[in-house]
Amino acid sequence: MTRTTDTDPPGLREVAAAAGVSVTTVSNVLNSTGRYSERTRERVEEAISSLGFVRNRSAFELRTKARTIIGLLVPDLSNSFFARLARGVIQSAAEKNRLVVVSDSANDAQRQVENLDSLSELQVNDLIVLPVDGADDLLERWRPHPLTAAVLVANSVPADFCSVAVDDEQGGYLAARHLIDQGRRRLVFVAPRTRSSVLSARFRGASQAAEHFDAAVEWREIARPDVQAGVAAARRLVDEGVEFDGVLGVNDLVAIGMLRAFREHSVTVPDQVAVVGYDDLERAQDLPIPLTSVRQPTLEIGRLALRMLLGERTEAKHEHRHHRLAPELVARASTVAA
Amino acid sequence: MTRTTDTDPPGLREVAAAAGVSVTTVSNVLNSTGRYSERTRERVEEAISSLGFVRNRSAFELRTKARTIIGLLVPDLSNSFFARLARGVIQSAAEKNRLVVVSDSANDAQRQVENLDSLSELQVNDLIVLPVDGADDLLERWRPHPLTAAVLVANSVPADFCSVAVDDEQGGYLAARHLIDQGRRRLVFVAPRTRSSVLSARFRGASQAAEHFDAAVEWREIARPDVQAGVAAARRLVDEGVEFDGVLGVNDLVAIGMLRAFREHSVTVPDQVAVVGYDDLERAQDLPIPLTSVRQPTLEIGRLALRMLLGERTEAKHEHRHHRLAPELVARASTVAA
DNA sequence: CTGAAAGCGCTTACAG
């Protein structure tokens, strides 16, 4: 602990006394209402800085019903896609003098709903949530506090939520289309098996591409969308002797895990199997075989989500917006031989 | 926005009315003081859940001077070392029903001090700060709010702060020692040039190893500790024809950037140059040439920092603790030929 | 075991 003196911090009252005015007046200059003379303003500001006064946020919020805290629920902060997105939210929030409380669900749907409840208990009612795969339906059942405002980062959400996301169906289409362009016909989509709107949209897009071009996509289930699960999935595919020549990882972590396992098993990439990820993490380009991936405007998604959240609060009519941004395929050696 | 009804949420008063008791009694059961009969408790709890009452945090904090928000200042959330550490803090905080506000300084010392001030303005007085390289001295000058409690994640901090960190001097020593064991004698330490306690400790450790074993370490300056800066630094080293056979990256990102540049310039690793990073990020093992690195118990550091912060608050005597954890070298192909 | 009342530090009509 540091520098804890036991004197109470000065309040409006102390400032008022020091400046020789009433607390009303101090409050007025604090809030720049203009209801004070120039001279008064100066004296008050002097008192404020000389006493080191800082306004008590609790009292302020209690009185005005204002909110300064925004809750951000992410599935897994150690996935740098979410970390970057969080950065976008945090930076934009800082500009508006808002605080962002970050909550991590460790990729567990149940945990995410608990986190949601506990934020609710702590009266954090401005929420940006990136649903854990599988939490979508839980979210549907989750009844937010009546005064809650929320923006989901997801596709196809319940009608009474705002949302922002890249068009995952298009992303899935791009990825599959690219594999097909490289001559692949037997594709595997590796993702947790949930009714997640994000995942099913990607799969739908991929299926569509497959249909158009006479290829096949099979959904291969994993437990969590991380590196370990990718490793395990690839091992199983190889051990079971499944026939496939293209793989769509639900995200880059899964794809990276699969690349690791393929190397172990001497499965050549992209010759025997071409691999596409999703998110285009920075690390995707520093792999032994650089990873083809679908890029999302990560920071921008975060910024937009925050702007929507704050915007909505002030709008009279509650019209629920759904922003869809465009994904972009970045081709690298995991699909295109050098 | 979602489901915003315009009725005010129920307060203690509404619950009291519904249960047919006083607000005092409701408050008592809310806080489990035991000053109520069993029957009363049941009735109150019924009313609470049927009305969907949730306690107003602002009023609670105002009245009790309690604090539920903890501020976490990180240099760069997109560096997964910091993201993981943040996770440790967040998870431990959740167990204690505390919220963590995360602030990102984009590796900018000035920005970090601004963030510090703005948290102060928002009355966030429980702080865990991971100083940006170069912010150490700024932190010294920063005068926290009198009621502020802070734990720094850093070595050798001002005496009136608590701190936790791995022993960076030992980490630097381990890294240099390892390079020397591989027969390297002309080492380059690549890091921002600041009076940062973390960096100078690592350099000191490395210098010590060099001295013991008749090798040399030179400090090579970069602007920020990220991949791009690593790339630039390596290019310059090569272009300038500097003679060196071992490199110590201040963190894995820098080392990864250097590996990228060495590949471009056909500098062979580890033959011509052996490379060591710091942090042991997950991605360090998936590189074309897996990276030798100094591992830190990242999650544990975060957990410990939080425990210290909360512990200190309740302790009567303000004894400032400094926890030092042990780093560990993980050898891979960037230093040891296969 | 229960409740009336004061007060935490602010803001905001309202009166002057």
Next chain:
DNA sequence: CTGAAAGCGCTTACAG
């Protein structure tokens, strides 16, 4: 332009 007073939703002595 300025201030006295009420009140935001809680907790906590205090009295019963």
